[in-house]
Every structure is written in C-alpha cells, then in structure tokens.
Amino acid sequence: MTKGGLATYGAVLPNIARKDIREFYSSCLASTTELYNETTSLLLSKGLEIRPPYIPYHTKVDFIEKQSFLAGWLGEQRPLTGTEIMHLFANIQTNSLGKAITLGFGQVSKSPKISKYMNRGNEISSKHIDIFAKHLSREDLPVPMTWDHEVENITTSPFSEKLMMFQIGLLSSAGVGNYGVAISLSKRRDVAADYIRLSGEVLQFAEDGININIENGWLERPPHAADRDEINKLK
Structure with a gap:
C-alpha cells in the first residue's frame, strides 16, 4: 500500500499550484516514505522481504547496435x-x-x-x-x-x-x-x-x-x- 501511495502522491504533486496543497502532498510523501522504510526494514529483519532477482554487475558501458534489441517474437x-x-x-x-x-x-x-x-x-x-x-x-x-x-x-x-x-x-x-x-x-x-x-x-x-x-x-x-x-x- 505504501508503494501505491508513493506512486500516486508523486504523480499528483507536480500538477499542483496552490502552496498549501503542495505542502500537504509533500507531507504525505514524506510520511509514506518513512512508513515504507519502516515496513521494509521490519520485513528484512524477520526474513520475510521478497528480494528481486539479481543480475550481473556491469563493469562497462555498452551501446545498442542492432534493431533486434526491440525484437520479441521473431528473430534474435x-x-x-x-x-x-x-x-x-x-x-x-x-x-x-x-x-x-x-x-x-x-x-x-x-x-x-x-x-x-x-x-x-x-x-x-x-x-x-x-x-x-x-x-x-x-x-x-x-x-x-x-x-x-x-x-x-x-x-x-x-x-x-x-x-x-x-x-x-x-x-x-x-x-x-x-x-x-x-x-x-x-x-x-x-x-x-x-x-x-x-x-x-x-x-x-x-x-x-x-x-x-x-x-x-x-x-x-x-x-x-x-x-x-x-x-x-x-x-
């Protein structure tokens, strides 16, 4: 729920002009961020946090050279x-x-x-x-x-x-x-x-x-x- 809140507040805040409303959503973002960090830390401490997959660490910058980078159904x-x-x-x-x-x-x-x-x-x-x-x-x-x-x-x-x-x-x-x-x-x-x-x-x-x-x-x-x-x- 905190992930959803962060995404929603983050989408609303850049579209607000009134100062009091901006301050309100800024406080919402801050408190939700704090709650997210507390929740994640608690899950990690209990071994319940589901970690995302690991991928190899990149040691250099690679550039895309072929259109096949976009392919999905056919070809490479x-x-x-x-x-x-x-x-x-x-x-x-x-x-x-x-x-x-x-x-x-x-x-x-x-x-x-x-x-x-x-x-x-x-x-x-x-x-x-x-x-x-x-x-x-x-x-x-x-x-x-x-x-x-x-x-x-x-x-x-x-x-x-x-x-x-x-x-x-x-x-x-x-x-x-x-x-x-x-x-x-x-x-x-x-x-x-x-x-x-x-x-x-x-x-x-x-x-x-x-x-x-x-x-x-x-x-x-x-x-x-x-x-x-x-x-x-x-x-």
Whole structure:
C-alpha cells in the first residue's frame, strides 16, 4: 500500500499550484516514505522481504547496435534488461497481493454477485502472474512466491462489502498505472505487448466493479467540470 501511495502522491504533486496543497502532498510523501522504510526494514529483519532477482554487475558501458534489441517474437531475442525484470517482478508481487485479497474477500462476501466478482479477480491475477512468470523463468530468474496460504478458512467478514469493493477498485487502478509505466520502459516488443493486452482486461474488470458500486449506491461523484449545456437549459 505504501508503494501505491508513493506512486500516486508523486504523480499528483507536480500538477499542483496552490502552496498549501503542495505542502500537504509533500507531507504525505514524506510520511509514506518513512512508513515504507519502516515496513521494509521490519520485513528484512524477520526474513520475510521478497528480494528481486539479481543480475550481473556491469563493469562497462555498452551501446545498442542492432534493431533486434526491440525484437520479441521473431528473430534474435536478447535477455531482459534490469528495468524489464524489475517491472515483471513488481507486477507479479502486486498481482499476488490482489490474488490473496480477492481469495479472502470472495469467501467472506455474503453477496453472490460480489463473491463472483472477487473470484473473477482471483482468476485474472493468477493468469497475469503466470504470463509474467514465464518471462522470468525463460531467463532462469526466480519468480516471487504468492500469499494464498496466508488466507484463513473463515466465512465471516471483518469488513463491509463497500470497503472490500473500494479496496479492489484501488488495487485495480494501481495495477493499470503499474502496467502503463512498464509499457513505457519495456523495450522488448513481446513484453510490452503483454502489458498492453492485459491492461485492457484489468480496465474491464475495474469498470464492472464500478458498475457494482453504482448499483449499490456506494460510488461518490468526484468534482467535475461545469456542464455548460445544463446551465444553458436553466436560463
């Protein structure tokens, strides 16, 4: 959650002009950074932090000399870059988190429709993990573990269904943002194409979640531009 907060606050801050709002988001970034560092240090001290794959240390600067650097499906295929590995690893982790959360939410939800929606999210996360994991496995790189075994066998929900739907919506939004960044930084065509294709699936899942929230009267309308046509009708 702190990773998502850092990404969101970092995206908002450069687009704010008012001093008090800039100061607010700056404080949010500072406190979230502190929480992230505390959380990571705690995980490391307990041996629970899942480390990203190691790659050889580069001792010289190499320049790209062939267009095949961009190839992915046909012809010569280069090894994954450190940036591509980082994003594949991170997106496996976020999908693993989503997989565990939807598994738990699906089994405690009293609404058949919401339970079915959570199970669908679980299947999507599993599919995306498998696709990203194949890229790492082909490079003989480790694939991070999932957390499904941490979900307890209970059917009584500690949260409201409104809160559960909001949490899944937040994770879906963060997932699309993560894929967008990965697309822009993944030079191999096959890797970028996977992100593009899977982004559409997450967007459709998120839209269906919004429709469930609207049906239940849970979705608050955000501030929006003035409706000039509606204003003119009132004259």
